[in-house]
Amino acid sequence: MNEIAMIEANGLEFGYLSAGPDSGPLALLLHGFPDTPHSWRHVAKELGAAGYRVVAPYMRGYAPTSVAPDGVYRAGALAADANALHEAFGGGADAVLVGHDWGAPAVYGAIAAEPGRWRRAVAMSMPPTAALRAGSLSYEQLKRSFYIYLFQTPVAESVLNADFIAGLWRDWSPGHDEDLRPVFDALRAPENVAAALGYYRSMLNPPARRPGRPAAQPLTASTVPVLYLHGAADGCLSFDAVDPALTNHLPPGSRHALIAEAGHFLQVDQPAAVNAEILDWFTAG
Template sequence: MEPRFVRANGLAFAYVEQGPSDGPLALCLHGFPDTPATWRHLMPTLAEVGFRAVAPWLRGYPPTELPRERRIAPDTLAADVNALHRALGGDRDAVLVGHDWGAVAAMRAAAAAPERWRRLVTLAVPPERILLGAVGDRRQVLRSRHAMAALVPGAEHRLMAGDAEGFLRLWRRWSPGYVPGPDDLEPLQQMLRTPGAPRAMLAYYRGFAPAVVSRRALSHRVSLPPQPHLVLHGRQDGCVGVEWAERAEGRLPHPASKVMILDDAGHFLHLERPEEVGRLVREHLGARGRTVPAVRA
């Protein structure tokens, strides 16, 4: 599928879409290190129930225009998402789906502009306010050692060595039961060959690190999204421990929000368990604003 382009928040964003052009916007946000190909199972499911499913390459991920900054703050990602809502003609029925860094962007965007987004689903990253409790937790620090490594000068060169073997190791460690195939790896490797792309991808970690130093200040600034929010997490996630997702249970503002843990799934749970994830997302988001009857996986 050839990408289209739209200008938002000062950049030309590339994106792919499926579904009726007059359907409510379902903006699907990929994570690190990944591409919109990660939504190849979910986008048809959303299109079938009437959504216009749109998956952009996020800031720092070509063919989206590469930014100049060496640090990309999470609030910049949120601003991108809300600008994409405007640029793509979204309305109050728009919904968000985000994985990994896309989940962070989705939660911040939904909290910053609740009038734009009706519901949201996040995968593999629990709400930031809850995840802040992991700062200093020895087990989670070990899982997140890639974030610290990203701050070291030259990190992108080490990850790119051996045909991007460092990036591929992250996939294998985070989803130990999943073997990424050509549909995952070829779009990723093609993107990584663009000069400047690996550095831009790591800019997310370099932009987030200063905020983590002041955990108390960050906890006051980061709001929980007020919309109905489905948090999905794999029990075998090797990047973010399942215990941090479980702690979100009962702490999400909207009474229709819920946390669901998928057994035998890791960080890339939407690729490992596509039918189950598709069913859960579809049931939560509804169809063109209506509740969808339960569908058996």
């Protein structure tokens, strides 16, 4: 991918990496936690070769993207960022959207709010909330999700350091040390650490909806079909915690696939399999 560039969207300055021809249809790739656009390098290469204009932004709060001036990191804000980036890059109705981990809720919200911007979408490693079964509260899954509850505490700022980030990657998708340095850089400053924690604090303590703010649109009413991908060896969220009837929680025409021998960061664990699924999905529609 190309060197980091900057663009303004939704009141923020976004850093981003890019690939492919400027004249191609927009492919916006949204990363999760603790991650950066660097993990999209395999997907970006394939999509760029297929003629897409690939843009992979650093999500709000991840340096060099600015922190949210209002401190808001809920999923609705991430979705608004995605649609604003579509506008900023001059995307058309042929644009496609891909999100991993926290990028997945951004995908769901963006295609529900403004489906006319996107032709097809891919979400990875985080299903819609309605598709999480009781297994998400099992003892085994709660052990995996310990960090979510830790992040609600006052010690979280001192805990979220390089050693902790490396430990999460080892537990979730071992063997990718080359992806860690960009994450350390993106979350080096205290304000960026606070932003990353803000995603999780808003998840368990959502702010009240402000008067005049439109209610969230139902995802299943969107006209944008979604391919959902999950790693069979995901150390963060077991697929056993996901409703087998997952597509009932997605727009019509959606489907899902389990990627063998892939952990949470499946785009770097099994890039050939993930790239094939994504390219087939975008080609079919």
